[in-house]
Amino acid sequence: MEGDVTIETGHRPVLLEETLAILQPRPGGRYLDATVGLGGHAEAILMESAPSGRLCGMDRDAEALALARNRLGQFGDRVELAHGDFDRLGAIAAERGWIPFDGILFDLGVSSFQLDNASRGFSFMREGPLDMRMDRRGDQRSAAELLARISERELVTLLQEYGEERWARRIAARIVQERQTQPLTSTAQLARLVAAAVPRRAWPRRIHVATRTFQALRIAVNDEMARLMRGLQEAVQWLTTGGRICVISFHSLEDRIIKETLRGWARLEPPRVRLLTKRPIGPTDQEVDANPRARSAKLRGAERC
Ligand SMILES: C[S@@+](CC[C@H](N)C(=O)[O-])C[C@H]1O[C@@H](n2cnc3c(N)ncnc32)[C@H](O)[C@@H]1O
Missing domain, CATH: 1.10.150.170 (Putative methyltransferase TM0872, insert domain)
Structure with missing residues (x-):
């Protein structure tokens, strides 16, 4: 797990082609980006699903959402952003009349925006307050x-x-x-x-x-592991039949949780999902060269039965 400083650089979403291959965004589809961050993956999903695909972007970081709003403004009412934690994604999306979804993406960890912003306290490279809360409005x-x-x-x-x-x-x-x-x-x-x-x-x-x-x-x-477990359980409930879930993680513990959760669903009788990735997909050498933060990324996907 060496180097989980990884994450995403805003301009270069991690495992983008691989994510699109799993989600297969199409016109008319409804997608949830549960960790919209700076909107990099969301932008690509909206482009692929043009002209009528729609996307709900969620993040627990209100400051990141403001940046995503700028980037995704070009898509007009095809996109809606919501401040909230993905462990409540069903309730948050339902309030807006958004469920169910044809695809749900989780791109875990912190964004480059959080990491690069000294006042957030995520980085040892920058002098700042020891904060590290993703949601500064909450009671964490x-x-x-x-x-x-x-x-x-x-x-x-x-x-x-x-x-x-x-x-x-x-x-x-x-x-x-x-x-x-x-x-x-x-x-x-x-x-x-x-x-x-x-x-x-x-x-x-x-x-x-x-x-x-x-x-x-x-x-x-940020209580990340417990929230991930709850978020996955929420997500699978709100996928249409044939809908796809795609999860990018950067930490071996996260990957274990994702692997076991997806496999558990696939083993149910009748199965709840069909696995789309028997093994996690990692970045190509070219991606790591271009974006060293991607090096520990792992992607897993499944399709709702
Ligand atoms: C790696 S970034 C996502 C980057 C995004 N895919 C992009 O292309 O710009 C991860 C984001 O997930 C958010 N996040 C982490 N845990 C969350 C949770 N439990 N609920 C909602 N958002 C969360 C973080 O605030 C951060 O903005």
């Missing part, structure tokens, strides 16, 4: 609040589970020691602590030494 705790209260033992588990961090114990001990003298409030402060906790000879070669810690905190702050 920020990373700073989480780090102020979590026990050392829980922090070790969090770093091991969500970050697959070998040095979890040392990092957690450093954090707990530091917060006894001063609160952890900035990304740079946390990145420095992690760098000091991990012996120099053990620093990873391809990624920043704090990558895994930041990733683990982001996943915990």
